[in-house]
Amino acid sequence: MREQRRTRVAIVGGGPAGLTAAKALAGTEDVLVIEREAEAGGIPRHSNHWGYGVRDLRTVTTGPAYARRLAEGADEAGAELMTSAMVTGWDGRTLEVTSPNGLVSVEADAVVLATGARERPRTARRIPGDRPAGVYTTGELQNHVHVYGHSVGTRAVVVGSELVSWSAVMTLRHAGARTVLMTSARSEADTYAAVGLAGRVAFGVPVATRTTVERVIGKGRVTGVEVLDHATGRSRMVACDSVVFTADWIPDHELAVKLGLNLQPGSLAPLVDTALRTQAPGVFAAGNLLHPVDTADNAALDGRRVAASVRRWLSGARNLADGVPVHAAEPLTWIAPGLVRPGDPAPVGGRLVAWTSEYVRFPTVVAVQDGREIGRVRTPWPAAPGRIFRIPFSLLAGLDPSGSAVEVRLAS
Numbered sequence: 065m066r067e068q069r070r071t072r073v074a075i076v077g078g079g080p081a082g083l084t085a086a087k088a089l090a091g092t093e094d095v096l097v098i099e100r101e102a103e104a105g106g107i108p109r110h111s112n113h114w115g116y117g118v119r120d121l122r123t124v125t126t127g128p129a130y131a132r133r134l135a136e137g138a139d140e141a142g143a144e145l146m147t148s149a150m151v152t153g154w155d156g157r158t159l160e161v162t163s164p165n166g167l168v169s170v171e172a173d174a175v176v177l178a179t180g181a182r183e184r185p186r187t188a189r190r191i192p193g194d195r196p197a198g199v200y201t202t203g204e205l206q207n208h209v210h211v212y213g214h215s216v217g218t219r220a221v222v223v224g225s226e227l228v229s230w231s232a233v234m235t236l237r238h239a240g241a242r243t244v245l246m247t248s249a250r251s252e253a254d255t256y257a258a259v260g261l262a263g264r265v266a267f268g269v270p271v272a273t274r275t276t277v278e279r280v281i282g283k284g285r286v287t288g289v290e291v292l293d294h295a296t297g298r299s300r301m302v303a304c305d306s307v308v309f310t311a312d313w314i315p316d317h318e319l320a321v322k323l324g325l326n327l328q329p330g331s332l333a334p335l336v337d338t339a340l341r342t343q344a345p346g347v348f349a350a351g352n353l354l355h356p357v358d359t360a361d362n363a364a365l366d367g368r369r370v371a372a373s374v375r376r377w378l379s380g381a382r383n384l385a386d387g388v389p390v391h392a393a394e395p396l397t398w399i400a401p402g403l404v405r406p407g408d409p410a411p412v413g414g415r416l417v418a419w420t421s422e423y424v425r426f427p428t429v430v431a432v433q434d435g436r437e438i439g440r441v442r443t444p445w446p447a448a449p450g451r452i453f454r455i456p457f458s459l460l461a462g463l464d465p466s467g468s469a470v471e472v473r474l475a476s
């Protein structure tokens with residue numbers, strides 16, 4: 065027999081975005097957070113290094129301490145955290161939840177999707193070869209090491225060179241494995257130069273640019289990978305007993321797809337406006353589900369924004385002005401939020417967030433609507449692949465609310 069529940073607000077996903085929204089709403093609303101893992105906290109729970117909490121908590125702490133603090137904050141504020149419970153279906157209001165206690169139907173007046181993003185595994189990257197043990201994404205690696213205390217080998221190859229790739233190197237080191245090679249398909253490593261330099265010096269990791277892993281080798285356990293140097297066209301074997309596929313993010317958007325929400329073409333994230341509303345009334349989204357992948361504090365700040373929007377919805381605010389879609393043009397692959405409505409707040413942090421496929425040291429960003437340039441800003445920070453590129457919202461100050469879609473691109 066299926067249990068029936070009712071709540072004012074259901075939040076799907078107990079990571080930084082969902083927990084922060086829960087804490088902000090719980091004082092005045094009945095809030096239920098549904099989290100598929102045994103403990104709330106999201107990715108930071110098993111990301112056991114420093115670097116969390118700067119913008120939201122005004123501190124720097126480790127992932128597990130940050131996760132605990134957010135979960136305790138939501139709990140103390142009065143939100144109910146339903147863990148080991150996965151939302152497997154819904155029709156926009158009633159969520160179907162599968163938990164060890166059986167099936168539960170949860171009806172809510174407002175739903176916040178805060179399901180985060182994940183890295184594409186080897187299969188999705190179509191890397192051929194054998195099917196041995198010892199192949200992970202960073203998330204899987206950190207789960208094995210920090211949650212289950214498993215051994216992950218002694219010699220690893222890390223595919224990717226973003227911030228998260230260095231997080232994988234640290235986890236491997238913690239587990240007693242040396243990273244013998246990091247590969248990047250680009251001509252430069254993707255992380256901040258200072259991080260890359262510190263990583264190379266501190267961990268002695270060689271980074272091979274313009275290099276890809278072409279094959280995984282090993283019967284039973286990984287024994288090596290074949291890598292291709294695109295500069296020389298030469299392939300070589302690298303002996304290792306672990307391979308970690310890092311970055312290459314995809315939003316955990318299955319529930320958004322089930323409901324038929326519009327998706328952003330470049331990121332496959334649900335399309336939202338600056339108040340973080342999706343196109344379905346009473347359905348909101350926040351965190352890395354919208355921008356794969358930003359830091360946890362920015363996901364948490366989304367949580368605060370979405371809480372304010374949910375509160376407005378619950379108090380009866382319904383009439384929305386039509387929005388103007390905002391699209392990214394190459395080399396920008398996506399931009400969020402993708403809809404701007406007159407009267408809505410500026411995006412979180414006063415910036416649009418975007419992703420680029422090309423490195424530009426001093427970018428000038430241009431917005432074009434109906435064939436006319438409506439804004440232009442220069443940023444002192446680069447547009448760099450592998451990390452979020454932030455664009456001041458003042459770029460869209462000249463937007464015509466009755467005009468057609470705006471295209472945002474980098475000036476050549």
Ligand SMILES: Cc1cc2nc3c(=O)[nH]c(=O)nc-3n(C[C@H](O)[C@H](O)[C@H](O)COP(=O)(O)OP(=O)(O)OC[C@H]3O[C@@H](n4cnc5c(N)ncnc54)[C@H](O)[C@@H]3O)c2cc1C
Nearest residue numbers: 077079080081100106107115151179180351352359360363
């Ligand atoms: C290896 C690594 C290192 C990182 N290092 C840093 C760092 O140093 N500093 C920093 O600020 N950020 C760091 N980040 C980024 C940070 O972890 C994310 O920005 C943050 O976790 C995003 O929060 P979120 O709430 O959007 O998503 P998540 O943390 O991914 O949380 C989403 C939650 O939703 C749950 N969920 C998904 N689907 C369902 C469902 N159907 N039903 C129920 N529950 C569901 C998941 O179990 C998960 O708990 C790192 C990320 C990684 C992968």
